[in-house]
Amino acid sequence: MVDTNPLIKQSKLRIVVALGIIAMLASISFVTMESFFKAQQLDASLVNQAGHQRMLSQRISLGIQIYLESLKHNQVINESARSIVVDSSNLMLSSHNGLVATTHSDNVKPLYFNGEPSLDRDIRAFISTALSIIQSTDIKQVSDESRTYFQPEKLNYLLFRLNAIVDAYEEDSNQHISNSAMAERFIWAFTLLVLLLEYIYIFKPTLALIQKGFAEKNIKHNRMQLAADSAQLGIWEFDIHSHELHWDKQMWLMFYESAPLSPLSSFELFEQRLHPDDKQFVINEFMNALQQQRTMDFSFRILTPNHNLRYVHVHSILEYDTQGNVIKIVGTNQDISEHKNKEAALIEAKEKAEAATQIKGDFLASMSHEIRTPLNGVMGMLGLLKNTPLTQLQKQRVEVAHSSAQSLLALINDILDFSKIEADKIQIEAIDFDLNKLLAEVVDSLAQLAENKNIELILDTVKIESSRVLGDPGRIRQLLTNLLANAIKFTHDGHVILSASLTSYSQDQWQLDFSVEDTGIGIAEHKQSQLFDAFSQVDASTTREYGGTGLGLAIVKRLCIAMGGGINVSSRPNRGSRFYGRILVGKSNHAQIIAPDFDVSQLNILIVDDNSVNLSILSDQLSHWGITVTMANSGQQALQVCEQRVTKGLPIFDVAILDMQMPNMDGAELGRSLKQDPRFHPMHLVMMTSMLMDNDSQFMADIGFCAYFSKPVNTSDLFLALSVIGDNGEALRKAVPLLTHDFLNSLSSEDNHCTKINTKETLSKVSNKNVLLVEDNAINQLVACDLLEDLGLIVTVAEHGLDAINTLNAQTEKAYCLILMDCQMPHMDGFEATRQIRAGHAGATHQHTPIIALTANTMKGDQQRCLDAGMNDFIAKPIENRILERVILSWLSP
Structure with missing residues (x-):
């Protein structure tokens, strides 16, 4: 079937061309006739003016005769005659100038300018003589030469020449009329010819195309009907x-x-x-x-x-x-019934898959809680036991138990890490750190394990010329620790070597090449391809003898890929293995980062958050540190508050802490508005968001933020971040691209120059040292009580949430300064207990007492759940002394 679209387009084109030609002919005809009409109007005007010149010359002559007669007989001036002469002369001269200026005819021009004297000179002389005579007041003043211009012979000759001008103009007019008539006949004949040609070459083929189109349409309709019937449409x-x-x-x-x-x-x-x-x-x-x-x-x-x-x-x-x-x-x-049935089946399968994924996530979270809770007690008790007098054998057994607990915790972390990586939730940060120091720490952390097996552990960093780099130290430590731990596990004698080198990859990046080489049992070539698969090991006998989940190398591979590199293996059975890979790290020009010792109570801070609960919690925390706080519940209100301070002559805020997710104007827009205003540009901006995504750090840094944290933010991170910002020194400048959780961790762990905080001395100045511990596990109660009492605090224990409510109601003489709340407990869990306390069911005295969550779930959603319930902060189980001290100090500092 021929496509009719080209035929239709061709027909349209032909019709447009035909109409265009007709329009062009009509336009040409109109323009031509319009020009002829204007020419005729001009000719008539010229003939009329030329004829009028004769009348004016006669009138001037008559006026002169009357004027001379009055001078001759009455010796008085005839004003009427003078007026006639002046008006007529001026009009004649004006008309003459107009005729001469507009005349281009070859018939007329010679009549004006040929001869001696020429008509042009004769007319001008005639007019000037007339005007000269009427200026005379005595007949004697009029010369005979002047009178000759008005004698009959002279005047008749002038009239004769003016008549010749009129005849010439009339001849030109007649010629124009003749030309116009000829043009009209030509246009008429040409139009008929064009219409004939259009019929032959345009309209007749167009009619054929239309007929063909109808025929094609009928064919197409029949075939479409056939297709519709076949498709059951x-x-x-x-x-x-x-x-x-x-x-x-x-x-x-x-x-x-x-x-x-x-x-x-x-x-x-x-x-x-x-x-x-x-x-x-x-x-x-x-x-x-x-x-x-x-x-x-x-x-x-x-x-x-x-x-x-x-x-x-x-x-x-x-x-x-x-x-x-x-x-x-x-x-x-x-x-579409069949399609709907298949769609329903797919939706059902998708929902089942999502439910399975949710079940897996819930299982991981539940397993984390169920294992971490007793593990917290185990590790805590082992830590306390190490500080008591023990025999050598007892110390050895404690070390073994502690090592086993740490191994169990590492297995849990592997599973949770792989879950995050599998869900593409892993984030790689760019933190300035000392690579040599990190590699040494990794090796030191495994030195005892190697020594126990009489294996020599070697670190080779000769090829690292630049020690400081930009990267994610936590993830690099994780992947190298995994590789080294595996190498030590599968090596019975000989050595394990960690080698690393830096080579320039681009103008602002290094390529970090690393390898872990051992003299262990090796791997058969045909089994090497499955090494980096999740939950995979070489064979069942390996699992039985050496243990492990089979996730370590899978995590290592995913981390290498996430950091722009990869990993490979070469191995020979009974000869050893070599795992070698590469990742990309940034180039750094900074020296060692030094954490500042700054008094944050000097700061004046603006908090912006549309959530009143978050706003209140953060305000209370900052006020607790002695910081001057101003609150705003929207971006617009924040801008108004800043404007008002400028209007009142008050200094701008030192720091503005902004929430990202706000209606109408989010935190990024507000930050951009503040940074674009020169008055507020010096203000330091801190972003807090519950939706931390990859590349957001650089995006926020480009706007002008100097710190970026995901909610819920750890109070120790917030305190240290405000110290760095308030100091406004070297540490802040070296935060690339800005302050984050990992940067602060790197700062505090790598800085040997920071002033060590004496927690006990600080807490000794606190007037109220009463702390309520809400925990259902007896071992965890013992561990936590020992840690808290070691800090000089007075601890009261409640078995569960309901017991905590009753204990708080009974404590009327002196309030508790802090509540440590376990989340998962019988009778009433920590979330419900916190909501009851915040609602005032435990008494108004404790309604706003700081509550610290003790949770084995370290996932972001669980932490947010704690804050949503009304808790102020959280500590992950197993409890680390350092973290416990930092959090308590942040809430109880006098």
Whole structure:
């Protein structure tokens, strides 16, 4: 079948060309006749002016005669005659100048300027002589030469020449009229010729194309009907004017009617088959399409005579008449029941997969809690036991137990880390750190393990020329520790070597090449390909003898890829293995980072958050540190507060802590507005968000933020960040791209110059040392009590949430300064207990007492759940002394 679109385009083009030619001819005819008409108007005007010159010359001559007679007989000036001469002379001179200026005819020009004297000079002399005579007040003043200009012979000659001018203008006019008539005849003849040619070459072929198009349309319609029948598409059309609904044969079959009925019957059958729950929806859609003259595209359900459910999809278009008015709605119906069934099956499978994923996540979180809670007690008790007098054998057993607990914790961390990596939630940060120092710490942490097996552990960093780099020290430590621990595990004698080198990768990046080589049992070549698969080990005997989850190398591979590199292995059985890889790190120009010792109570801080609970908690924490706090619940209010301070002559805020997710103006927009205003540019901006994403750190740094934390933020991180910002020194400048949790960890762990905080001495100045510990596990109670009492605090223990409520209500003489709340407990868990306390059910005295969550769940959602319940901070189990001291100090510092 020939495509009719080119034919239609060709017909349109020919018609446009034909109309264009006609329009061009009409335009040419109009312009030509318009020019002829203007020329005739000009000719008539020139003839009229030239004839008027004769009359004016006669009038001037008559005025001069009257003026001379009055001088001769009365010796008085005839003002009337003078006025006639002056007016007529001026008019004649003006007309003459106009005629001379507009005359371009070869017939007229010689008459004006040829001869001696020329007519032009003669007229000007005539006019100037007349004006000269009327200036005379005595007949004697008029010369005989002047009088000759007005003698009959002289005047008649002037009139003769003026008549010749008029005749010449009339001759030109007649010639123009003749030319105009000739042009009209030519245009008429040419137009007839063009119309004849257009009929032959344009209209006649166009009619043929139209006839061909109709023929093609009929063929196309027949074939489309055949295709519709094959695809079981029902075709219908609704006439806007007659309101008749016409169905094709397939439509009747789709609605379970064997033979076509009348157009009225189609309406009745349609409504009869519609599912009762969809009837009103379909009718509304059809009426809206009818009233608003729009298309339809939706699905609905019908019921067969046997009450089986079928799904039908309708799609319609509009048909227009030549004036652009809608005349019909034409559509197709298709039975999509099979597609719907498959779609439902896919949705069900997807929901099951999502449920399985959720179950796995819940299982990991539950396992983390269930294992970490008793592990907290084990590690805590072992830590306390190490500080008591022990025999050598007892010390050895404690070390073994502690090492086993740490191994168990490492296994849990591996599982949780792999879960995050598998969900693409892993984040790689860019922190300035000392690479040599990190490598030494990794080796030192495993030195005892190697020594126990009489293995020599070697570190080779000769090829590292630049010690300080930009990267994620935590992740680098994790992957190297995994590789070294594996190498030591599978090596019985000999050595394990960690080698590292830096080579320039680009202008601002290093390539860190590393390898871990051992003299262990080795790996067969055919088994090396599965090493980096999750939950995979070389064989079952390896698992039985050496243990492990099979996640370590899978995590290492994912981390290497996340840091722009990869990892490989080469190995020979009984000869050893070599794991070698590469990652990318940034180039750093900074020296060792030094943490500042700054008094944060000097700061004046603006907090902006639309959540009143978060706003109140953060304000209380900052006020507790002696910081001056101003609050705003929106970006607009924050800008108004800043404007008001400037208006009142007050200094701007030192720091503004902004929430990211706010309506109307989010934290990023507010930060950009503040940084673009020169008055507020010196203000340091800190972003807090519950939706931390990759690359957000650089995005926030580009706006002008100097710190960026995910919610819930650890108070120790916040305290240290404010110290760095308040100091506004070297540590802040070296935070690239800005202050983050990992940067602060790197700062505090790598800085040997920081002033050590004497926690006991600080807490000894606190007037109220009463602390309530809410914990259901007896071992954890003992560990936590020993740690807290070692800090000089007075501890009261509650077994569960309900016991805590009763204990708080009973404590009326002296309030508790701090509550440490376990999250998972019988009778009443920590979340509900916290909500009860915040609601005042434990007494108004303790309604706002700081509550620290003790949780084995370290996932971000669990931490946010603690804050949502009303808790102020959280500590992960097993409890580390350093973290416990830092958190308590942040809440109880006097």
